[in-house]
Amino acid sequence: MEQDGKRVTRRKFLETGIGVITGAIAIGLGGTALTSIGAPAITNKREGKWVEAGSASEIADGQFHKVGIVYDAKDGWLEGKVKQLVYVKLNGEEVFALSATCTHLGCNVNFDEQTGNFKCPCHSGVYDATGKNVSGPPPRSLAKLEAKIEDGKLMINTAVKEA
Amino acid sequence: MFGRLVEVFDRRFGFREDFKRNVLDHPVPPRINLTYCFGGITFLLYMLLAATGITMLFFYVPSVDHAFVTVEYITFDLPLGNPIRAIHHWSAQLMIVFVSLHMLRVFVYGAYKNPREFNWVTGVFLFGITLAFGFTGYLLPWDQKAYWATKVGVLMPKSLPAVGPFLSQLLMGGDDLGALTLSRFFAIHVAVLPIFTVIFLAGHF
Ligand code: FES
Numbered sequence: 001m002e003q004d005g006k007r008v009t010r011r012k013f014l015e016t017g018i019g020v021i022t023g024a025i026a027i028g029l030g031g032t033a034l035t036s037i038g039a040p041a042i043t044n045k046r047e048g049k050w051v052e053a054g055s056a057s058e059i060a061d062g063q064f065h066k067v068g069i070v071y072d073a074k075d076g077w078l079e080g081k082v083k084q085l086v087y088v089k090l091n092g093e094e095v096f097a098l099s100a101t102c103t104h105l106g107c108n109v110n111f112d113e114q115t116g117n118f119k120c121p122c123h124s125g126v127y128d129a130t131g132k133n134v135s136g137p138p139p140r141s142l143a144k145l146e147a148k149i150e151d152g153k154l155m156i157n158t159a160v161k162e163a
Numbered sequence: 164m165f166g167r168l169v170e171v172f173d174r175r176f177g178f179r180e181d182f183k184r185n186v187l188d189h190p191v192p193p194r195i196n197l198t199y200c201f202g203g204i205t206f207l208l209y210m211l212l213a214a215t216g217i218t219m220l221f222f223y224v225p226s227v228d229h230a231f232v233t234v235e236y237i238t239f240d241l242p243l244g245n246p247i248r249a250i251h252h253w254s255a256q257l258m259i260v261f262v263s264l265h266m267l268r269v270f271v272y273g274a275y276k277n278p279r280e281f282n283w284v285t286g287v288f289l290f291g292i293t294l295a296f297g298f299t300g301y302l303l304p305w306d307q308k309a310y311w312a313t314k315v316g317v318l319m320p321k322s323l324p325a326v327g328p329f330l331s332q333l334l335m336g337g338d339d340l341g342a343l344t345l346s347r348f349f350a351i352h353v354a355v356l357p358i359f360t361v362i363f364l365a366g367h368f
Contacts, residue, residue: 028209029250032243033218059352060338076222077236162210 035092044076048146048159053086056149064089064111064129069156086156087118088147097147097156098131103140118142151163201265208258209360212296215251216353219244223303225349227342230305262293262363285366292360299352305345314340314347 053067064087065084073082085100098118102106107122117134118127125136132141146157173179179355191199222241224233237244269275275283302313317340320330336343 018187025207029214032247033214036218036241036243037221038209043240075241077232079225083320 040076042066046073046075046159048157050155050157053088053147053156056090056152056154059088059090059095059154066111067154067156069158071158073158082158084158086145086147088154088156091150095147095149095154097145099143099160101143102138103133103142104136104138108154109142131148198264198268201261201268205258205261205265206364208254211250211254213357215247215254216361218247219251220353224270225303225346227305227345230303230345234304234306255300258293259297259308262290282367285363288363289367292356292363296352296356299348299356302345302348305354310340313344317344347353 005128049071051069051071053069058067059065067086067088068083069086070081070083073080080092087098087100089096100118102120102122102125103119104123104125107120109118109120109125109127111117112119115131118129118131120126120136120138121135125139126134126137127142128134131144133139143160145160148155169179176264219237222233222244224230234248237248239245252286269283269286275286298313298316300310317331317334320334321327323330332338334344335341336347
């Protein structure tokens, strides 16, 4: 056999053949394995869904109210319930919703009626009524959630709207 | 770039020459046939088992309340999980077949004789290790078939005189086939046996 003017010996041909076959097996198997290992980075998503959180009349006064939501969540092969506290407030037609989870280490913040601020009991973090962190250790504002009123029911979306 | 890197390491370790001499230019008898491939096929299957096994190790959880769900997860939810588990399953079956054929071939050809006695001795150990891999791996999916088949297996040594009952309890990690059995079978399957395989393989080649 001639190739680039050089003779290709049978030995060389076989060596290359072995290399190609070995390489193909390695790439096929390695690719499959790495795809599986990497896939959960994309497929294991926390999906937002609408959950009912009581009736609309409970928040009709336009003040902040603390509501608890419980929903099913899937994490890989685990299926469990997630409990979350949310502050909701009616702004005309719109519902304003803030996650009660402190952005510092995850305690639940309390609404302080006197100052109109949220206070964290753990390390005295303070957020204003829009959820913005104003003092103490919290690094970010409270997470905003989507919320709406539908057929007289208060609905909250579990996905974070704005972190 | 990659070629240069290989060059640098090769100058220090000379592995290219070794590889050429021991693998590509390895002298073989004048009249060989396909039965001489059984050992190599067994080794290829072992490599497939190692690669797919390590992949599943990322997802499998060896506990009685999670083993089955994680195997289900690998099979039905994980992208490409099903082919990976299938390759592991079928390579395992085929490895038993080919290791037996390989042993039979060596025996029939008298290839175990001087100067190859140690290839035979290490080979017998490797055969035992392969069977142990099969036995311990069978339990891990923790389904009905796995449980009851292993139940039969671990009760077999019980009929041995004197040490029998103890041996069987040692395998199960107690009086019942349960949580401890699963963890010890898992440890043996993914850590103990692979180490011994590598040691004996080094002597076998
Ligand atoms: S957890 Fe809220 S301030 Fe530390």
